[in-house]
Amino acid sequence: MFTEHDAPPRAFAVRWLAGLCLATLLAALLTAPFTDSVVPYVNDPAVLGLVPVPGHVHRQRAEGWGDSRFGRFGVSVHDDVTALRGPTVAIWGDSYVEAWQVDDPDKVAAQVTALCGADGLTGVGVGQSGRAAADVVFLLPRYEKLFSPEAHYIVLPHLSDVLPDGLRFFDDPPRLVEVPFTAGSLGLRPILERFHLQLFWRAARTAVNGADGNRVVRLRPGPVKRPGAGAGGLGGTKYDRPVVLPSDATLEYLLAALDAATERPLVFIYTPAVPRIRANAVETQDQDAAAARHVAALAARRGIGFLDLSAAFVRAYQQTGEFPRGFHNGVPGSGHWNALGHRLVAEAICADRADRARPGGGSSAPGAR
Amino acid sequence: MLFNQIEFLILFAAVFGLLVVIRANGPRKLVLLAASLYFYAYWDWRFLGLLAFGTVIDYVVALAMEATDDARRRKRLLLFSLVTNLGLLGFFKYFNFFIESFQAAFGGLLGLNLQTLTWIILPVGISFYTFQTLSYTIDVYRRELPACRRFTDFALFVSFFPQLVAGPIVRAHDFLPQLTQDRPLSWRRAGEGFALFSFGLFKKVFIADRIAGFVDGVFASPDVYGGLTVWIAVFAYAVQIYCDFSGYSDMAIGTARALGYDFCVNFDHPYLSRSITEFWRRWHMSLSTWLRDYLYIPLGGNRRGPGRTYVNLMLTMLLGGLWHGAAWTFVVWGFIHGGVLALERWLRPALAPRTAAWPAVARALLGWAYTLLVVLVAWVFFRAPDFGTAAAVLRRMFVDFDGVLWVQPFTVFAVLLMAAIQALQLTPLAHLRQPRMLSVVTPAVVFLCWWLVLAFPATGFTPFIYFQF
Numbered sequence: 001m002f003t004e005h006d007a008p009p010r011a012f013a014v015r016w017l018a019g020l021c022l023a024t025l026l027a028a029l030l031t032a033p034f035t036d037s038v039v040p041y042v043n044d045p046a047v048l049g050l051v052p053v054p055g056h057v058h059r060q061r062a063e064g065w066g067d068s069r070f071g072r073f074g075v076s077v078h079d080d081v082t083a084l085r086g087p088t089v090a091i092w093g094d095s096y097v098e099a100w101q102v103d104d105p106d107k108v109a110a111q112v113t114a115l116c117g118a119d120g121l122t123g124v125g126v127g128q129s130g131r132a133a134a135d136v137v138f139l140l141p142r143y144e145k146l147f148s149p150e151a152h153y154i155v156l157p158h159l160s161d162v163l164p165d166g167l168r169f170f171d172d173p174p175r176l177v178e179v180p181f182t183a184g185s186l187g188l189r190p191i192l193e194r195f196h197l198q199l200f201w202r203a204a205r206t207a208v209n210g211a212d213g214n215r216v217v218r219l220r221p222g223p224v225k226r227p228g229a230g231a232g233g234l235g236g237t238k239y240d241r242p243v244v245l246p247s248d249a250t251l252e253y254l255l256a257a258l259d260a261a262t263e264r265p266l267v268f269i270y271t272p273a274v275p276r277i278r279a280n281a282v283e284t285q286d287q288d289a290a291a292a293r294h295v296a297a298l299a300a301r302r303g304i305g306f307l308d309l310s311a312a313f314v315r316a317y318q319q320t321g322e323f324p325r326g327f328h329n330g331v332p333g334s335g336h337w338n339a340l341g342h343r344l345v346a347e348a349i350c351a352d353r354a355d356r357a358r359p360g361g362g363s364s365a366p367g368a369r
Numbered sequence: 370m371l372f373n374q375i376e377f378l379i380l381f382a383a384v385f386g387l388l389v390v391i392r393a394n395g396p397r398k399l400v401l402l403a404a405s406l407y408f409y410a411y412w413d414w415r416f417l418g419l420l421a422f423g424t425v426i427d428y429v430v431a432l433a434m435e436a437t438d439d440a441r442r443r444k445r446l447l448l449f450s451l452v453t454n455l456g457l458l459g460f461f462k463y464f465n466f467f468i469e470s471f472q473a474a475f476g477g478l479l480g481l482n483l484q485t486l487t488w489i490i491l492p493v494g495i496s497f498y499t500f501q502t503l504s505y506t507i508d509v510y511r512r513e514l515p516a517c518r519r520f521t522d523f524a525l526f527v528s529f530f531p532q533l534v535a536g537p538i539v540r541a542h543d544f545l546p547q548l549t550q551d552r553p554l555s556w557r558r559a560g561e562g563f564a565l566f567s568f569g570l571f572k573k574v575f576i577a578d579r580i581a582g583f584v585d586g587v588f589a590s591p592d593v594y595g596g597l598t599v600w601i602a603v604f605a606y607a608v609q610i611y612c613d614f615s616g617y618s619d620m621a622i623g624t625a626r627a628l629g630y631d632f633c634v635n636f637d638h639p640y641l642s643r644s645i646t647e648f649w650r651r652w653h654m655s656l657s658t659w660l661r662d663y664l665y666i667p668l669g670g671n672r673r674g675p676g677r678t679y680v681n682l683m684l685t686m687l688l689g690g691l692w693h694g695a696a697w698t699f700v701v702w703g704f705i706h707g708g709v710l711a712l713e714r715w716l717r718p719a720l721a722p723r724t725a726a727w728p729a730v731a732r733a734l735l736g737w738a739y740t741l742l743v744v745l746v747a748w749v750f751f752r753a754p755d756f757g758t759a760a761a762v763l764r765r766m767f768v769d770f771d772g773v774l775w776v777q778p779f780t781v782f783a784v785l786l787m788a789a790i791q792a793l794q795l796t797p798l799a800h801l802r803q804p805r806m807l808s809v810v811t812p813a814v815v816f817l818c819w820w821l822v823l824a825f826p827a828t829g830f831t832p833f834i835y836f837q838f
Contacts, residue, residue, distance in 0.1 A: 015809050199820065
């Protein structure tokens with residue numbers, strides 16, 4: 001297979017070093033369009049937390065295929081939310097609202113503007129990965145100082161976003177703690193972004209942390225005791241297990257805190273993981289439907305609206321054959337909302353706003369503000 | 370321990386470093402033996418006893434066979450080795466299978482629940498090292514090979530870590546002589562080994578693991594997806610299993626080469642085959658030649674007339690299928706290959722004169738397309754967890770095409786890339802694939818593989834497919 005004779009170590013080393021340089025150059029050029037960019041963050045005193053550097057354009061390729069341009073205060077789609085004129089609605093949430101997987105025009109905020117823009121309404125997405133309803137309690141007053149939304153919509157891709165998580169929202173007794181958003185290697189990120197070193201950043205992270213970021217080096221012989229194995233441990237993600245609701249008192253504590261954080265109308269938008277492909281079938285029944293109804297009833301008592309989009313998501317799938325979640329480079333029906341999912345949420349917001357404008361209407365909830 | 374784990378790189382670096390320092394062959398082999406036992410114990414130290422038991426039995430049996438000219442005693446000794454080795458393999462690999470099959474067939478009828486008995490853990494690599502030691506005792510019995518006198522050499526032959534758990538199935542007459550010679554380390558061999566290891570790692574991690582999610586998704590829900598998606602998944606599985614297994618073989622061969630030892634080639638562009646007969650000369654060659662030498666030929670091969678030849682082919686492939694896994698789907702996979710091998714042998718004399726006048730390109734294309742179709746259909750049974758899934762996949766491929774369309778770009782890219790790499794072998798540019806240690810191209814390709822593997826890893830744990838066998 002190999003034709004050459006033994007090379008002297010010096011020539012060998014020179015050629016392998018030259019090969020490394022050539023490979024590095026080639027890898028950087030070939031992979032540039034397919035690599036997620038590194039997001040640099042800056043501490044924003046107005047919102048008391050880290051936000052992406054305004055003006056930065058993030059390229060997301062691992063899931064979906066989108067380019068996101070960040071404005072001030074961590075708000076995408078709009079360069080400066082303080083400069084907006086006319087009525088606005090705020091859309092709060094986690095990575096679903098952040099929506100790096102889709103281009104800016106496909107994000108829910110932009111689609112709200114496009115769909116109900118005839119009324120001069122502008123959608124403003126205030127999303128950040130990992131955020132839950134408890135975070136909104138702290139952020140609402142800060143953002144209301146920057147712009148004046150006529151209503152707040154809080155996206156719940158899963159009911160766990162309103163449940164105690166032992167991180168920011170505690171049970172027994174119920175209490176809320178602000179958890180500042182953190183990102184690793186903050187000092188390094190601007191350099192990586194400036195010099196387009198994302199490939200090497202990813203490679204270095206894999207080498208150090210492993211593909212899943214949880215590398216544990218074990219040199220001891222096996223067998224290895226796996227936690228949960230044989231103890232009825234539940235596999236899969238949170239979407240595979242039904243939620244377990246805490247006491248009503250705990251939930252009401254969070255709802256009361258949200259209620260107290262603003263005078264404006266508050267509406268939850270619940271988008272469960274249906275329709276999705278599971279066990280050789282397309283599942284259309286939300287396993288948490290009863291729990292969602294219970295949360296909706298509790299929210300209604302506080303005047304907080306609750307829009308359950310499971311029926312709308314399933315109907316869209318049945319009519320178009322397209323899933324509102326998932327991308328070509330993931331699994332259909334699983335993952336973040338795609339452009340269709342964002343549009344369905346935007347339609348729900350526009351419909352709710354129209355409903356709210358009618359006397360006695362609003363968020364299909366008796367007593368909604 | 371997997372070749373793509375950081376722990377393996379640590380082990381390899383330690384072993385390589387020791388071999389650089391230790392010059393004498395004897396101590397070097399002891400280092401390799403210790404490393405091999407650690408490599409196996411890393412998975413589960415409790416099964417070292419099983420490995421040691423089989424090793425001692427075959428070492429002693431071979432010496433005893435060599436020491437006697439009594440044909441009956443030699444046969445008894447061979448039988449003892451066969452029963453012991455195949456008994457252990459059968460118990461650990463097929464006990465659960467037989468219990469489950471019995472339960473499915475008669476459990477309801479007899480009111481039994483035997484599922485609680487299916488507690489046997491399959492020891493990693495047992496199919497590979499059992500076949501390896503079997504070939505040794507059979508070769509000694511046939512007097513084609515002298516018995517190995519040094520126990521540590523024989524133990525190293527059985528347990529040498531690059532090939533211990535998933536092959537290639539190394540023959541004693543290829544490997545034992547290497548242990549008696551000094552195996553000098555060199556920059557060239559280290560470079561060659563590193564290059565092969567890197568190409569294997571690329572095939573495993575960048576190709577096979579990254580398309581595994583797509584293949585798993587479609588095979589988990591074949592009734593949901595449309596015909597095009599299912600066809601892509603079946604093609605993708607063909608690429609996945611090739612890249613997974615040939616990638617492992619490349620890593621094994623590369624590791625051994627860097628340490629100074631040579632293994633046989635295990636794959637030779639199998640998807641370029643123009644018949645199933647040719648496919649088995651190119652796919653998992655260490656297994657196919659083992660089955661030929663120790664099963665097909667002893668059964669009579671093609672020496673007892675056409676009818677018996679077909680039966681022998683079928684038996685060989687059925688057992689080959691069962692060797693892969695304890696499930697009826699593997700038996701069907703073997704049945705398809707055995708049936709088509711027999712069919713080719715039956716039809717070849719009649720077809721050859723009729724197609725002789727056809728253009729060579731047309732014959733090649735037709736043969737290639739037919740072979741690929743048979744291989745793909747057989748892979749469906751190999752991959753499917755049960756017959757229901759296999760039937761659903763085949764229905765989507767050939768009958769009912771409606772369903773969700775999912776075309777994952779990377780999977781399509783990987784299938785096309787592998788097709789292009791295989792096709793390159795048919796062109797005058799084939800020589801470009803030969804690694805050259807004095808050229809900058811090979812190191813560049815090697816490091817490019819590493820950049821891609823590190824920058825685009827598959828998430829989740831994807832063990833080597835052949836580990837389950």
